[in-house]
Amino acid sequence: MRALVILCAASALLATAAIAGPVVRARPANRHRPSPSPLRLDGRLAAAGSRLCKSLRVPAQSVTELSCQALQRAVRSGPYPFLWQMTQVINATLIAGSNAPRSARQKYASQVYASLHHYAHPSFSTGLTAAAAGGLHYYDDDAWAGLDLIEAYNQSGQRQLLQAAAGVLTYQRTGEWRPSDPPDQHMYPGGIYWNANRRFRALNATAATAQLALEVYQGTHARGDLALGKQEYSWARQVLGNTNGLYRERVDPGGTVEGNGEDNGNGFMIGAGVLLYRATHDKQYLDQAVQTAKASVSHFTTPMLEYTCPAYNASYFANLAGLHHVGKASSQSLKAYAKWVTEHTDAHTGVFSAPHYHCHAPSPQAGAVGTLSLRAVG
Numbered sequence: 001m002r003a004l005v006i007l008c009a010a011s012a013l014l015a016t017a018a019i020a021g022p023v024v025r026a027r028p029a030n031r032h033r034p035s036p037s038p039l040r041l042d043g044r045l046a047a048a049g050s051r052l053c054k055s056l057r058v059p060a061q062s063v064t065e066l067s068c069q070a071l072q073r074a075v076r077s078g079p080y081p082f083l084w085q086m087t088q089v090i091n092a093t094l095i096a097g098s099n100a101p102r103s104a105r106q107k108y109a110s111q112v113y114a115s116l117h118h119y120a121h122p123s124f125s126t127g128l129t130a131a132a133a134g135g136l137h138y139y140d141d142d143a144w145a146g147l148d149l150i151e152a153y154n155q156s157g158q159r160q161l162l163q164a165a166a167g168v169l170t171y172q173r174t175g176e177w178r179p180s181d182p183p184d185q186h187m188y189p190g191g192i193y194w195n196a197n198r199r200f201r202a203l204n205a206t207a208a209t210a211q212l213a214l215e216v217y218q219g220t221h222a223r224g225d226l227a228l229g230k231q232e233y234s235w236a237r238q239v240l241g242n243t244n245g246l247y248r249e250r251v252d253p254g255g256t257v258e259g260n261g262e263d264n265g266n267g268f269m270i271g272a273g274v275l276l277y278r279a280t281h282d283k284q285y286l287d288q289a290v291q292t293a294k295a296s297v298s299h300f301t302t303p304m305l306e307y308t309c310p311a312y313n314a315s316y317f318a319n320l321a322g323l324h325h326v327g328k329a330s331s332q333s334l335k336a337y338a339k340w341v342t343e344h345t346d347a348h349t350g351v352f353s354a355p356h357y358h359c360h361a362p363s364p365q366a367g368a369v370g371t372l373s374l375r376a377v378g
Contacts (some may be wrong), residue, residue: 045090046076048111052097055104056373063342064372066350068096071369074362083119083130085363087144088311090115092366094151095318096373102156109156113164116145124149124167127174137196139175142168143208150215162219169216169225172209177201187255190235194250202250203261206236207268214275226279233272237288245291246299263300264312266292267319274323286325293326302336309359310352310367313337317374338375341368 053068075089090112097105119128127137128145146168153161175192177185191201192209213229216222240248240257247266249259273289276282297320305313317337320330344354345368352368 043076045111045115046072048108049075049089049093052093052100052104052108055100056096056376057099058376062376063345063347063350064096064369064376066348067345067352067365067369067372068093068350070350070352071362071365074365081360081362082141083128084138084141084144085311085360085366086115086119087141087148088314088363088366090148091144091151091318092311092314092370092373094148094155095314095370098155098373099377106156106158109152109158109161112148112152113158113161116149116164119145120167124164125170127171128168137171138194139172139192139196139205140194140202140208142171143205143212146172146212147208147215150212150219153219162216165212166216166220166225169209169212169228172212173228175205175209182253184253184255188235188239188251188257190231191239191251192232199253200250203236203240203247203265204268206232206240207247207265207272210236210272211268211275214272214279217279218275229272230276230280233269233276236269245288245295247292262312263296263305263308263316266296266300267316270296270323271319289323290325293320293323293330296320297326297329297333300333302333302340305337306340306354307356309357309363310341310354310371311359311363312367314367314370314374317371321374334371334375338371341371344368345372 049072050069053065053072056065056068058064071089071092081089093108094112097108116128117124120126121129128142129135130138130141146165149161149165149168152158153165172192175196175198177190177193179189181198185198185201188201192206194200194202194205210229210232213225213232217225217229236247239251240261242248247261247269248257249261249265251257270289270293273285273292277286277289296316300316317330317334320326320334323330340354341352345352352365354364357364
């Protein structure tokens with residue numbers, strides 16, 4: 001499973017940049033979405049997810065199982081969420097189902113393909129839109145969808161999922177910086193834009209695309225996939241990296257590097273570094289991943305994570321989980337955060353509720369499921 005297997009010398013211009021203060025989802029320029037479509041899910045994804053939750057190798061009626069079931073109820077009751085919400089729901093359920101029987105995982109994987117296909121217009125290689133009815137393309141959201149597809153492939157072996165993930169990767173290439181871009185975009189050539197408006201080149205889009213390319217490479221062995229993963233990882237490291245191993249958020253028009261990267265963006269860089277090490281056997285990539293992991297564990301403490309959208313925190317811990325070099329520290333960090341999640345989860349219903357974060361349902365519930373499931377499987 002991607003979530004369990006995968007988990008700087010920065011640019012001289014950024015060497016003095018520091019990460020400080022609570023990390024929140026970038027806004028308003030970087031995370032505004034149009035209103036979602038009022039369409040509702042047909043229930044098949046939630047039904048498959050519910051069967052997966054029932055088959056988890058955890059104690060019956062445990063907070064992990066109850067939380068997983070609560071997430072599926074949230075999905076079933078709809079409305080059709082934004083694409084990024086759907087990717088978090090799927091990601092959390094895949095994390096939870098990593099130790100479920102293969103038959104249950106395969107049925108859920110089939111529904112992952114069918115559900116994400118609703119957003120592909122007309123195919124995965126032409127990108128997925130932010131809402132079921134259409135809208136602007138967001139490269140970070142598409143990368144999330146691709147990562148869900150490749151994880152569902154890893155769990156099920158269904159070739160159509162690998163092909164779909166490769167299709168998403170094809171679309172991600174349209175988000176690359178180009179020499180023909182306007183003059184105000186010519187500082188720090190490279191990177192992936194946040195959305196199709198092509199204004200901000202963002203850590204979350206670039207690092208997630210790097211990890212997706214390297215995940216797809218494991219299934220395709222296509223050298224172009226490896227080259228893309230290496231290229232986007234290197235750009236993020238050189239342009240957005242800090243000397244402490246953490247990353248900045250984005251490059252604005254005009255070339256200003258600003259913001260502090262979220263935990264999930266740093267997690268993508270950890271995952272990409274590990275995958276590059278496995279693909280190339282170049283130890284520098286592993287060393288870089290370890291540096292970022294250690295810095296992340298020190299920086300993204302439970303009090304800080306309490307103020308972020310829980311959906312992204314689960315992905316961050318998933319990328320840490322397989323990096324044994326920081327196993328004890330990351331395990332302690334996960335347990336501390338999972339304790340906080342448990343304290344805010346109804347022991348009878350599994351419903352998660354906490355006061356501080358700002359993100360749309362069912363994303364908080366998805367984050368709780370992913371976190372509790374990671375703790376449960378050790």
